[in-house]
Amino acid sequence: MRSSNYLFVLLALFFVISGCREEGEIITTETGDIPPPTVITATVTTVVITQSGEMLSDVDITGLGAAGRLNPDGSYTIDAGQLSSDGTLVTVTSPGHWPERRLLMPAGDGELVETFVLEPKVKAGEIDLTTGGIIQIADGFSVMLAPNTIATTADGSPYEGPVEVYVNHDAPEDADEMLNSPGNVLAQLENGELANLESFGMMDVALESPDGDPLTLDESTPAEVRFPLKSATVPLGPDDIPFWVLDPDGFWLPDGFATLGPDCYIVFINVGGTYNCDVPRPAARICGRFVDAGGFPLTHSPFAVNLVGGLTCYTARIDCNGEFCAWVAADAALEFQVKDSCTGEVIVVPFDPVPVSTSRELGDIVIDLSNSAFAGSLTSCGSAGTPDLELAEIWANGYGGNGGKYFAAQSDGSTIVSLINCDDDEVLVQAFTRDYRAASPVYRRPADDFAPQQLVVCGELDADEFFTLTIDGTDIPITELAPIYWPENGNFNWLVRAAGTLNGEEYSLFLNFSDPATGAFAAADAMGAVYRLEPGQDYGEGRVYVDPDQMLNLIGSSVSADGDVFEGSFDATMNLQNDASQSVEAVNLSVTASFRINL
Structure with missing residues (x-):
């Protein structure tokens, strides 16, 4: 696993300004919203977001039995062998949010x-124990305490304050x-047998003091909870x-019965938890x-797998190979339901009942x-074979979560690119290495083109490319x-790494810019930094040239008609800072560059 410093400085280079350049203040380089450094075969990547679509990084993931890799965008990569x-x-889990739980069931070696x-944990209301009361959230959706409800704290002490719900x-x-x-978690019946559940709704409930301590209600005064149902x-x-x-061990356990009301199921509880109103059915595997x-x-x-004429008994995602395994209701007529995200149509495919305790x-x-x-295939330029597959990534429609989609390469460098494209007339596909040292061109293909695509990954300049870099009068x-x-990485749509070696040190320029264009770029639309590393150093361990004012002065001189060749130049005034010692070694250094890049 890379060091945290390596993850800390790679790539979308956003700067926090903490002082003026002349005083030589240290400038902190931070990552932006970096997509998953992806995944090799036989891994799981879990991306954690809020309801509004924002990535979360302050998360704890449990149940895997071994550590994984937390990626800087909040995604988490684990070995499917776990x-x-x-x-x-x-x-x-994440502070301020409800826990989310899911049964992950691998079908093979696919990612x-x-x-x-994660939904925010928001208080629905509070109820006085003496007077009782009802919190009506929606039709058929409420929590009620009777007058003179008896409650205790976690240590068994009597509690007389308000109950936050x-x-x-x-x-x-x-x-x-x-x-x-x-x-999709199985139920464990009282006799120890396992069952699949046809779900009529789930609910997280928390009963707490204003200090956040969980409360237990006496058996004689439980809370009435109503689970809403559509007509x-x-x-x-x-x-x-x-x-x-x-149950934390990974099963639904029996906890009594709920009664059907006019628009809900009605049940009584004494403690908070994750609850379910479900019909148990013998289980089978498909x-x-x-x-x-x-x-x-x-x-x-x-x-989803639904009972024909009924409700859902399993939901999940298929893997990168299109494969899945699932626990379903046995001896019942079942159907797959898959929603076309472009048309909204739900495609239904029925299949025959599966005998109990069998696998089909x-x-x-x-x-x-x-x-x-x-179909796609990876190859390296200038030599036979494929790029380092442990570093290789294949993305359609751009790197990252802004409409882009990742595809894994097999051991021979082959892959299948399959994605929902909706209204777009073309598909953009690119391969590169996770260390950003090599990349293929961006191949633009008609959306209805099913012909194979070779992805040629190179790290050297093409014959018709050039890139000059001068720092304080020294040519690199x-x-x-x-x-x-x-795309849509802040104001930027492109990240370019240009690098070379001088006197045994590696100079790596990371240049961000928006769409290629002629003329001067706005200050917010271009940014860069140059890392200067001695042998064996990672990013964040050596020195870096940075501009505290973020004034790169990027000027585009020409762009080809189809936008795949970009010529331009930039100049900036930068400091040389030492990330290891957190000191500034030089200020007001001239950094200039000119380039012709095949995009």
């Missing part, structure tokens, strides 16, 4: 990409909420449905592969989505060049 073939319950959406409901009719829930769901539910609580109409595997798409291989399941698909011989298409 996952049980029967599924592993993974829990993600899983999971996105946990927090709730978070996952509606059974909402496919997105069911995907981001522990609905179309009510006829599907039994009058009395088993009630379940999620595995298969989703492919499009052309036979290309779909990748990372969410899917379903083979290829054809889902005709609005997707683009083609640039021999390495790698442009990375990184």
